[in-house]
Amino acid sequence: MAAHTFTLDRYLDSLSLEELYTLKYTWSFWARAKQLPPEKTSWRTWLILAGRGWGKTRTGAEFIRSQIENGKAGRIALVGETWADVRDVMIEGESGILSICPPWNRPVFETSKKRLTWPNGAQAFAFSAHEPDQLRGPQFDCAWADEIAKYPTPESWDQLMFALRLGEDPKCIATTTPRPQKWLKKLAENEDTYLVTGSTHENAANLAAAFLSEILDKYEGTRLGRQEIEARFLEDTEGALWTRSMLEKITIGHLPELDRVVVAVDPAVSAGSQSDNTGIIVVGKKDNQGFVLADYSVKAAPLVWARRAVEAYHHFKADRIIAEANQGGDLVESMIRTVDPSIAYKSVHATRGKLVRAEPIAALYEQGRVFHCTHLSDLEDEMCTYNGTGKSPDRLDALVWGLTHLLVKPVYRAGMMPTTGW
Numbered sequence: 457m458a459a460h461t462f463t464l465d466r467y468l469d470s471l472s473l474e475e476l477y478t479l480k481y482t483w484s485f486w487a488r489a490k491q492l493p494p495e496k497t498s499w500r501t502w503l504i505l506a507g508r509g510w511g512k513t514r515t516g517a518e519f520i521r522s523q524i525e526n527g528k529a530g531r532i533a534l535v536g537e538t539w540a541d542v543r544d545v546m547i548e549g550e551s552g553i554l555s556i557c558p559p560w561n562r563p564v565f566e567t568s569k570k571r572l573t574w575p576n577g578a579q580a581f582a583f584s585a586h587e588p589d590q591l592r593g594p595q596f597d598c599a600w601a602d603e604i605a606k607y608p609t610p611e612s613w614d615q616l617m618f619a620l621r622l623g624e625d626p627k628c629i630a631t632t633t634p635r636p637q638k639w640l641k642k643l644a645e646n647e648d649t650y651l652v653t654g655s656t657h658e659n660a661a662n663l664a665a666a667f668l669s670e671i672l673d674k675y676e677g678t679r680l681g682r683q684e685i686e687a688r689f690l691e692d693t694e695g696a697l698w699t700r701s702m703l704e705k706i707t708i709g710h711l712p713e714l715d716r717v718v719v720a721v722d723p724a725v726s727a728g729s730q731s732d733n734t735g736i737i738v739v740g741k742k743d744n745q746g747f748v749l750a751d752y753s754v755k756a757a758p759l760v761w762a763r764r765a766v767e768a769y770h771h772f773k774a775d776r777i778i779a780e781a782n783q784g785g786d787l788v789e790s791m792i793r794t795v796d797p798s799i800a801y802k803s804v805h806a807t808r809g810k811l812v813r814a815e816p817i818a819a820l821y822e823q824g825r826v827f828h829c830t831h832l833s834d835l836e837d838e839m840c841t842y843n844g845t846g847k848s849p850d851r852l853d854a855l856v857w858g859l860t861h862l863l864v865k866p867v868y869r870a871g872m873m874p875t876t877g878w
Contacts, residue, residue: 481558483518488659490652491515493522499650500620502629503643507656507685508671509663512631514551516600519629521557524578528627529598532572532580533591535616537606539570542582546602547572553580583612591615597623605635613639634689641689656685682833695843697811697818703836706821707828712747714740719752719768720858721779722850723761723788732847734761735854737835738768741862746826748859751835753851762791769799776800778861780853804857811844814852817859826859 471479479485484492491511494502502519506512523529536542547553547565553572554565563572563580570582583590585607596619604613620626634640644651660668675681682688690700722735736752752768754761769777779788781803789801806813820826828836838849 481556483522483556487515487518490654490658491518493519494650496650497625498648500626500628500648501643501646502627502650502652504629504631504652504654505634505644505687506631506652506654506658507633507687509656509659509667510654510687511551511659511662512633513545513549513602514556516546516602516629516631517551517553517556520553520580520598520600521561523598523627524574524576525561528623528625530578531596531598531622532578533583533594533596533599533601533616533619534572534580535583535585535591535599535601535604535612537585537603537608539582539584541602542570542584543567546600547582583616585612588612588615591619593619595619595622597626599626599628601628601630603632604630605632605637605640610637610639613643633684634687635683636690653687655687676831682837688837693841693843696840697814697842698821698836698839700836700840702821703828703839706824706826707831709829711749711829712740712742714742714747716741716862717749717772717774718858718861719765719772719774719777720854720856720861721761721765721777721788722853722857723758723779724755724850731755733850734764735850735852736761736765736768737851737854737858738772738774739855739858739862740772744825744863746820746859746863748826748828748832748835748855750830751832751851753834753854758787758791759794762795765792766795766799769796776802778802778804778857780804780806780857802861804861809844810849810853810856811842813860814856816864817856820859820863825863 468476488511491514504512504515520529520532524532534542534546536546545552549555554562557563561575563574565572572580581594588609588611591612592615599616599620601613601616607613616628620628643649656663656671671685676685683690717738717740720737720739724732724734733753733755736754738749738752740747740749749772750768752764754764756764765777768774777792777799779792779801781788789803792799792801817826835851835855838852842849842852
């Protein structure tokens, strides 16, 4: 017997009109796994941190609908940044509650009372995050808080949590694109929070091609893109030598005529699945200014990262490869020359800690003497988060080696012989 292959078209063709109509409102059939409520029960807040167009609004609306239809909620709070946001997005929006509820169980919306009422008597009330005091007094067994990263203060969230006290197991879904707010990060790490993250790419099949093309071409790889598309927390780390605002100003998007170019390598100590990346950063110099041209970093075996470094060397017509030799010693040069014996190569040796070595380079950035010629999100993340502790910053280390070689003149004390010191 020939095997029958399931296809969506074949399945839909097999349904009656009534079944098709019912399927239209069967969210579990259309939703992605991340958009369905957590199977575990020991959570209070389902926090969705996701990029633009991921489907956060639809997920929030469908969660409220499911809680009502399953008899788990009868008194719901809907909280947005403003009353207009609740009305225009959460209630009346294309993915809002009124749009996704089936005709046989669609609520009545009383705008003047800011209230939704379902046929079974369940009610949802709209609140603005700009008026946290309005959440004092009422009590609820379910809530949907949208774009909580935009709330003017965490007080509205706090008041909502105090009001979420009806029933045996009150739940809240919170949907937002992340912003660097300490209270939001703390919420994400709370043991009572079920965290889901996602990027715009995950819902590409349901987004307009023009939207995807424009937003990705314009913002992917940028700081704003990392926040709005990839849904990353973009916060500065205390003690780091760079800040996001500093790096925003230095991307020039073109490659100038350069006096010198080097490929800087910070080799990984090992090549296993848990090993670090090998940092490979291409930097150039024009007069007394530095230019960061590309990031070729990779997690791979020595021969593979050596090929990457040589590839960058030839692509940018570099003058030489600079590599830290503290860990690998002669192995680094040996691997490079195995790939291409003609490479101009120089070993450098660390005599000070990573953060201390990076300080003169951070000073060059502050002086406006270093520019990035392309978006370098992974490198910039390391620059803004490394404060001398935690995971070793491989890309940052390679950057420091390269710019030090090109722009930093060694300072010698009396009686010292000249040395790189790096």
